[in-house]
Amino acid sequence: MLRLAKNHLDIGLFTNDIDSHHNFWSKTVGLKLDHELKFNKDITQHRYDAHGSVIKVNHHAKPFQNEPASGYKHLKIASANLPNQLLKHPGGDFVSLVTPGTDGIVGIGIEISTSNPRNMVNFYTEVMGFDLVATNTLQCGDTILFVTKGHAGYKTDSFVGPNFRYLTVQIYDADLECAAIKEKGGLITQNPRTIGKIARYGFVTDPDGNWIEISARASLTGITPTPDS
Numbered sequence: 571m572l573r574l575a576k577n578h579l580d581i582g583l584f585t586n587d588i589d590s591h592h593n594f595w596s597k598t599v600g601l602k603l604d605h606e607l608k609f610n611k612d613i614t615q616h617r618y619d620a621h622g623s624v625i626k627v628n629h630h631a632k633p634f635q636n637e638p639a640s641g642y643k644h645l646k647i648a649s650a651n652l653p654n655q656l657l658k659h660p661g662g663d664f665v666s667l668v669t670p671g672t673d674g675i676v677g678i679g680i681e682i683s684t685s686n687p688r689n690m691v692n693f694y695t696e697v698m699g700f701d702l703v704a705t706n707t708l709q710c711g712d713t714i715l716f717v718t719k720g721h722a723g724y725k726t727d728s729f730v731g732p733n734f735r736y737l738t739v740q741i742y743d744a745d746l747e748c749a750a751i752k753e754k755g756g757l758i759t760q761n762p763r764t765i766g767k768i769a770r771y772g773f774v775t776d777p778d779g780n781w782i783e784i785s786a787r788a789s790l791t792g793i794t795p796t797p798d799s
Contacts, residue, residue, distance in 0.1 A: 571699045572698070572699050572710075572739060572741055572747060573741055573742050573743075573747075574710075574711055574739070574740065574741060575740040575741050575742050575786065575787065575790040575791050576622065576711070576740045576790050577622065577711035577712050578621065578622040578623040578677050578678070578711050578712055578713055578740075579623060579678070579680070579710055579711065579713035579737050579738065579739060580623050580624040580625070580626055580737065580738035580740070580783075581623070581624075581625060581626065581642065581645060581678070581680060581734060581736070581737055581738070582615075582626035582628060582729075582734070582735055582736045582737075582738060582783070583625075583626070583627055583628065583659075583661065583663070583732075583733050583734045583735060584628045584629075584630045584634070584730055584731060584732055584733070584735055585627060585628070585629060585630065585660065585661055585732065585733075586629075586630055586631075586632075586633060586634070586732075587660055587661075588614075588616065588627070588629035590660035591616070591627050591629075591659065591660055591661075592616065592627075594657075594659050594660055595618045595625060595627060595659075596618070598657065599618075599647065599649075599652075599657070599665065599667065600649070600651065600652055601618040601619060601620055601625060601647075602618065602619050603616060603617070603618055604617045604618065604619045604624070605617055607768075609765070611631065612630060612631045612632055613628055613629070613630055613631070613730075614628070614629045615627070615628050615629075616628075616629065620647050620677065620678050621647075621648060621676065621677035621678065621712075622677060622712075623677050623678045623713060624738070625645075626738070628730075630730065634730075634731055634732045637726060637728075637730075637731030637732065638723075638724040638726065638731075639721075639723065639724075639732075639733065640723040640724075640731070640733070640734055640735050640736075640779075640780050640781070641682050641683050641684055641721075641722050641723030641776075641778050641779075641780045642663075642680060642681075642682060642723070642734035642735070642736075642737070642780060643663065643664060643681050643682070643683045643718075643720070643721075643734070644663070644664040644665070644666065644680070644681035644716075645663070645664070645665045645666070645678060645679075645680055645681075645734065646665075646666045646667075646668050646672075646673075646675055646678060646679035646680070646681070646714075647665065647666070647667055647668070647675075647677075647678050648668060648669070648670040648671075648672070648675050648676055648677060648678070649667040649668065649669075649670075650669070650670055652667050653667070654666075654667060654668055654669060654672075655667050659733075661732055661733040662733065663733045663734050664681075673707075673714065673716070674703065674704075674707075674709070674714050675714050676712050677712050677713060678713055678714075679713070679714040679715070679716060680713065680714070680715050680716070680737070681715075681716045681718055682715060682716070682717050682718070682776075682780065683718050683719075683720035683721055683722060683723075684717060684718070684719065684720070684722045684723075684777075684778050685719065685720075685721075685722045685778075686722075686777070686778075687706050687717045687718070687719050689777050690717050690776060690777060690778065691706055691708065691717055693756075693776050693777050694708050694715065694717075694776070695708065696754065696755075697751055697754045697755055697756040698710075698739075698751065698756070698782070700715065706718070710739065722778040723776075723778040723779050723780045724778070724779050725775070725778075725779030726779060726781075729760075729773060729781035729783075735781060736773070736780070736781035736782060736783055737780075737781075737782045737783065738782075738783040738785050739782065739783065739784055739785065740785050740786075740787055740790050741784060741785070741786055742786055742791050742793070743786055744762040744769075744770045744771050744772050744784050744785060744786045745762050745770070745772075747784050748761070748762055748772040748774065748784050751774050751784070756774045757774060757775050758772060758773070758774055759773045759774060759775045759781065760772050760773035762784070763798055764795045764796060764797050764798050765795075767788055767794055767795065768787065768788060768789075768795070769785050769786060769787040769788060769795055770785075770786045770795035770796060771783055771784060771785040771786065771787075772784050
């Protein structure tokens with residue numbers, strides 16, 4: 571069982587068109603831009619708050635090279651102030667605003683499309699330690715994951731690519747949790763590394779190749795990350 575540092579999952583996407591995304595997330599969806607985080611000359615992350623979950627809109631300076639879509643197809647956000655509606659963000663992925671409590675969503679819900687729902691559910695319950703709360707429906711903290719049968723994601727060499735690309739689980743010890751996931755049969759696609767004094771993080775991928783960030787962020791854990799040796 572993961573030791574969560576916060577009770578919400580985050581979701582990350584990449585875009586070359588940050589202005590259109592800013593208008594969408596701030597004006598159409600009504601989320602607050604919490605802050606921006608510049609990782610390097612190519613990537614700046616714009617972090618929008620959704621009930622404690624972060625919608626990580628990563629502005630990528632370079633064009634994408636026809637990377638295939640991930641299996642993260644649809645983001646659902648609880649909204650008490652705006653009417654229920656089905657939208658698409660500027661990159662084309664679905665985003666829904668729903669009444670709080672719809673299908674158990676009090677923060678965000680994320681739809682994962684796969685050709686093998688049983689295999690996907692087994693991974694998220696047995697390897698990641700998420701809770702099965704209904705048929706093909708999982709929960710981590712207060713975030714709901716809906717596993718649906720459809721077009722699956724693809725295995726890629728990097729989590730960087732257009733549109734929704736990765737989930738983030740905030741925990742206390744990235745090395746410990748990645749080791750535990752590996753012991754249960756999970757695939758570590760990026761060993762833990764440290765970024766400044768911000769976080770220590772690694773990546774795993776699910777059976778379809780969808781990326782999941784395992785992050786120990788100092789602002790949540792109160793622990794300064796160990797520098798890379």
